[in-house]
Amino acid sequence: MDSTGPGRERIATVVSILSERYGEQLSRNDTICRQHANATSWHPVEAPDAVFFAESTDDVVQVVSLCAAHAVPVIPYGTGTSLEAGVNAPQGGISLDLSRMNAILAVNEDDMDCVVQAGVTRKQLNTHLRSTGLHFPIDPGADASIGGMASTRASGTSAVRYGTMKDNVLALTVVMPDGTVCRTGTRARKSSAGYDMTRLFVGAEGTLGVITELTVRLHGIPPAIAVAVCAFPDLAAACNAVISSIRYGLAPARIELLDGVQVRACNAYSKLAMPEKPTLFVEFGGTEKAVAEQVELFRELAGEFGCESFDDASGPDERARLWTARHDVYWACLQLRPGAKFIATDVCVPISRLADCMVETHADIEATGLVAPIVGHVGDGNFHVSIMADTADAEEMARTKAFIDRLNRRAIAMDGTCTGEHGIGQGKRRFLMEELGTTVGYMRQLKASLDPHNIMNPGKIFDR
Amino acid sequence: MDSTGPGRERIATVVSILSERYGEQLSRNDTICRQHANATSWHPVEAPDAVFFAESTDDVVQVVSLCAAHAVPVIPYGTGTSLEAGVNAPQGGISLDLSRMNAILAVNEDDMDCVVQAGVTRKQLNTHLRSTGLHFPIDPGADASIGGMASTRASGTSAVRYGTMKDNVLALTVVMPDGTVCRTGTRARKSSAGYDMTRLFVGAEGTLGVITELTVRLHGIPPAIAVAVCAFPDLAAACNAVISSIRYGLAPARIELLDGVQVRACNAYSKLAMPEKPTLFVEFGGTEKAVAEQVELFRELAGEFGCESFDDASGPDERARLWTARHDVYWACLQLRPGAKFIATDVCVPISRLADCMVETHADIEATGLVAPIVGHVGDGNFHVSIMADTADAEEMARTKAFIDRLNRRAIAMDGTCTGEHGIGQGKRRFLMEELGTTVGYMRQLKASLDPHNIMNPGKIFDR
Numbered sequence: 001m002d003s004t005g006p007g008r009e010r011i012a013t014v015v016s017i018l019s020e021r022y023g024e025q026l027s028r029n030d031t032i033c034r035q036h037a038n039a040t041s042w043h044p045v046e047a048p049d050a051v052f053f054a055e056s057t058d059d060v061v062q063v064v065s066l067c068a069a070h071a072v073p074v075i076p077y078g079t080g081t082s083l084e085a086g087v088n089a090p091q092g093g094i095s096l097d098l099s100r101m102n103a104i105l106a107v108n109e110d111d112m113d114c115v116v117q118a119g120v121t122r123k124q125l126n127t128h129l130r131s132t133g134l135h136f137p138i139d140p141g142a143d144a145s146i147g148g149m150a151s152t153r154a155s156g157t158s159a160v161r162y163g164t165m166k167d168n169v170l171a172l173t174v175v176m177p178d179g180t181v182c183r184t185g186t187r188a189r190k191s192s193a194g195y196d197m198t199r200l201f202v203g204a205e206g207t208l209g210v211i212t213e214l215t216v217r218l219h220g221i222p223p224a225i226a227v228a229v230c231a232f233p234d235l236a237a238a239c240n241a242v243i244s245s246i247r248y249g250l251a252p253a254r255i256e257l258l259d260g261v262q263v264r265a266c267n268a269y270s271k272l273a274m275p276e277k278p279t280l281f282v283e284f285g286g287t288e289k290a291v292a293e294q295v296e297l298f299r300e301l302a303g304e305f306g307c308e309s310f311d312d313a314s315g316p317d318e319r320a321r322l323w324t325a326r327h328d329v330y331w332a333c334l335q336l337r338p339g340a341k342f343i344a345t346d347v348c349v350p351i352s353r354l355a356d357c358m359v360e361t362h363a364d365i366e367a368t369g370l371v372a373p374i375v376g377h378v379g380d381g382n383f384h385v386s387i388m389a390d391t392a393d394a395e396e397m398a399r400t401k402a403f404i405d406r407l408n409r410r411a412i413a414m415d416g417t418c419t420g421e422h423g424i425g426q427g428k429r430r431f432l433m434e435e436l437g438t439t440v441g442y443m444r445q446l447k448a449s450l451d452p453h454n455i456m457n458p459g460k461i462f463d464r
Numbered sequence: 465m466d467s468t469g470p471g472r473e474r475i476a477t478v479v480s481i482l483s484e485r486y487g488e489q490l491s492r493n494d495t496i497c498r499q500h501a502n503a504t505s506w507h508p509v510e511a512p513d514a515v516f517f518a519e520s521t522d523d524v525v526q527v528v529s530l531c532a533a534h535a536v537p538v539i540p541y542g543t544g545t546s547l548e549a550g551v552n553a554p555q556g557g558i559s560l561d562l563s564r565m566n567a568i569l570a571v572n573e574d575d576m577d578c579v580v581q582a583g584v585t586r587k588q589l590n591t592h593l594r595s596t597g598l599h600f601p602i603d604p605g606a607d608a609s610i611g612g613m614a615s616t617r618a619s620g621t622s623a624v625r626y627g628t629m630k631d632n633v634l635a636l637t638v639v640m641p642d643g644t645v646c647r648t649g650t651r652a653r654k655s656s657a658g659y660d661m662t663r664l665f666v667g668a669e670g671t672l673g674v675i676t677e678l679t680v681r682l683h684g685i686p687p688a689i690a691v692a693v694c695a696f697p698d699l700a701a702a703c704n705a706v707i708s709s710i711r712y713g714l715a716p717a718r719i720e721l722l723d724g725v726q727v728r729a730c731n732a733y734s735k736l737a738m739p740e741k742p743t744l745f746v747e748f749g750g751t752e753k754a755v756a757e758q759v760e761l762f763r764e765l766a767g768e769f770g771c772e773s774f775d776d777a778s779g780p781d782e783r784a785r786l787w788t789a790r791h792d793v794y795w796a797c798l799q800l801r802p803g804a805k806f807i808a809t810d811v812c813v814p815i816s817r818l819a820d821c822m823v824e825t826h827a828d829i830e831a832t833g834l835v836a837p838i839v840g841h842v843g844d845g846n847f848h849v850s851i852m853a854d855t856a857d858a859e860e861m862a863r864t865k866a867f868i869d870r871l872n873r874r875a876i877a878m879d880g881t882c883t884g885e886h887g888i889g890q891g892k893r894r895f896l897m898e899e900l901g902t903t904v905g906y907m908r909q910l911k912a913s914l915d916p917h918n919i920m921n922p923g924k925i926f927d928r
Binding site for chain 2: 108109110111112113133152153154155159163164166167176180181182183184185186187188189190191192193194195196197199200202203204208220222223243246247248249286287289290293297346348349350351352380381382411412415416417418419420421422423424428432435436437438439440442443445446447448449450461
């Protein structure tokens with residue numbers, strides 16, 4: 001960020017106008033500003049000049065219009081759980097906090113959709129839906145805002161069954177970089193009406209406009225749910241069991257793989273005694289009969305791939321205990337190396353390459369000497385190496401960064417991606433170029449067309 | 465189309481260069497040119513000046529680059545089954561026929577995807593896949609090319625289970641309006657790597673570039689399939705049975721509604737004796753046990769909504785006979801009024817509004833005095849009124865057009881769309897504006913950014 005110059009002056013002008021007009025809705029408090037910048041990755045914190053707490057789409061229109069008039073950066077902020085520094089403010093400007101826009105505007109039970117403001121979190125929405133038999137199943141782990149989840153094209157454990165945010169947003173209300181309000185679609189389940197503007201904003205990381213409202217799909221909660229936990233002799237066997245079961249037509253709601261190191265961390269943190277081997281957590285949903293049949297079929301298939309232990313946990317308490325262990329992976333990792341920082345990675349490859357990619361990566365972790373358990377959404381070919389690093393140790397960080405580079409390149413070389421669900425943010429801009437090459441030039445062209453002054457979350461996805 | 469002027473000269477130049485360079489790959493034959501323009505809608509035929517039969521992505525690069533240099537229109541052509549005059553050439557130019565690009569480049573069974581050239585048709589692909597246990601289930605009725613299906617964001621009877629083309633394309637190879645070749649994604653199942661360029665081209669109707677190759681998802685063919693056919697006292701009862709079964713968690717692979725007029729037409733054409741009442745065709749797939757359970761649950765639910773006859777056809781012959789009747793709707797309609805032209809409509813509304821929309825539309829058909837059966841992909845809220853019209857009768861055509869206008873506006877007023885799966889083409893440009901308003905201005909901006917000389921399929925989606 002320039003500390004002097006015309007950019008500084010323009011920002012100061014906008015801050016003073018907003019402060020006068022909105023009072024406490026604008027904060028220049030240093031702690032609040034720093035809290036609104038990157039807190040979850042190893043990238044340096046780059047704080048905004050001020051944080052504006054929007055309470056309505058009209059507030060957003062006013063702020064964006066003012067920032068557009070003065071060419072001042074706007075950084076949309078949901079809950080700040082971005083793992084690639086998506087909320088940093090490298091050029092300063094206004095962090096636009098949408099957390100007060102947390103109204104659930106409509107639940108249309110028969111249509112299995114709802115309309116929410118961007119600041120509604122997924123847990124808040126699911127609590128609200130409790131009496132309907134419906135849920136919003138996209139589950140990235142963190143209790144992120146629905147607007148933020150759309151902006152990073154998030155997914156998580158349930159994508160193998162329910163898809164990603166791309167598949168679950170019907171329409172958006174977006175404040176464009178010129179302050180105009182657009183609605184990108186209708187509540188129709190499908191449409192061929194012109195360009196898919198909805199999908200253009202899903203995954204754009206706030207670089208093309210500010211999402212203020214979303215119409216999202218809901219899904220029925222299945223009447224019966226069962227979970228199987230099974231340990232395999234090696235990563236390849238576990239991956240092959242997954243491929244085989246999907247080919248067979250089994251339709252798990254979740255299918256997660258933990259490597260031996262991760263199981264050890266979970267055992268220690270969650271007081272469990274799972275065999276410290278590559279382990280699949282598989283969840284099935286449906287009628288009681290259908291679920292029982294799927295579990296039995298999966299037991300047979302897992303057996304063919306050398307499954308060494310099969311724990312069929314169909315009671316809700318047992319199920320909750322196991323999924324809690326899976327969801328507490330973050331804390332379990334931190335406990336694995338107290339004081340270390342958690343560095344996330346996020347590659348995704350065609351499932352036929354998953355075993356190769358994981359085995360090579362596992363060998364690389366050992367050769368590099370990192371503390372780095374692996375957990376994967378293996379039904380999608382997506383896995384995360386969670387590196388527990390001492391960020392103050394320059395030599396270790398150099399080794400860590402080199403490992404991440406090799407991991408991203410390994411996935412790209414296998415016709416996969418450097419990011420399955422976290423986004424590009426600041427952290428993966430180089431790899432976006434390596435992955436999609438000339439196509440990135442056309443992305444830039446779209447960005448320049450809709451945001452000619454580059455005020456929307458500048459420095460994310462693209463270098464400038 | 466200007467019959468004189470600089471546009472004509474530029475086209476003549478391009479035609480003569482291509483003719484010299486490529487010989488028989490370019491045709492100026494009047495019959496061939498007219499065959500390549502609109503053949504399936506009531507819009508007037510507007511023929512291109514020449515048809516180029518591309519045999520490779522490189523051929524497409526050469527033609528598009530040449531047309532770009534001379535600002536000559538390029539109209540991508542698959543099988544010509546567009547229902548909204550998407551292949552007309554209102555400004556003349558080159559029809560780019562991709563039907564010779566019909567190679568299946570790779571089938572990745574474990575990944576459940578394949579890579580095809582744009583001219584491969586869905587039936588060709590499914591024949592090729594026969595020994596794999598996999599299929600490409602998107603089924604718009606016509607044996608369209610996969611490239612054309614992507615370009616119109618097609619779907620059809622199976623969308624309730626498998627989604628639309630938007631959900632089944634992983635990556636595209638596109639020749640951009642400047643002749644550059646882009647690949648929009650990888651074979652990873654999901655990705656958060658920058659803007660969703662794949663979804664931008666899906667549904668763009670060839671106005672942003674030429675799709676030459678596609679990586680599409682495949683799905684396992686379920687081990688057991690059953691079909692139920694059930695007649696209801698009225699349209700509302702049939703719609704409500706559908707809503708209720710989806711809320712209950714039944715997952716039909718197809719769920720189609722025919723109104724009484726359509727059933728009568730099918731009975732006459734396909735020599736069946738179905739009760740001439742609103743009738744649902746429902747297909748379930750899965751294991752034998754799961755399918756049997758779903759059919760029984762559906763029988764119970766249908767009974768609650770007054771189902772008057774329930775025909776459970778689980779044998780493959782019986783099933784084929786019924787689905788053939790459903791697929792022969794087009795021919796059955798033509799026989800209903802010999803000599804009439806088939807005019808397609810394509811609204812889609814939130815499913816809670818489906819019964820209202822169909823009942824109002826039914827009354828409108830009667831009041832307007834049209835021969836117009838209804839068939840709907842009701843699991844999605846999408847239905848087609850097939851108007852059998854005497855296009856030579858100006859008064860009848862005026863009534864027909866006024867009816868279509870009312871139908872489109874009725875759907876839009878119910879927060880639905882004027883097109884669920886056919887696209888905008890030339891026929892629905894006005895309604896796109898009524899449906900999405902200011903958002904259409906930003907679509908134009910994207911178009912202008914990627915195709916500044918407006919050479920790619922001009923006059924489609926937008927007026928100019």
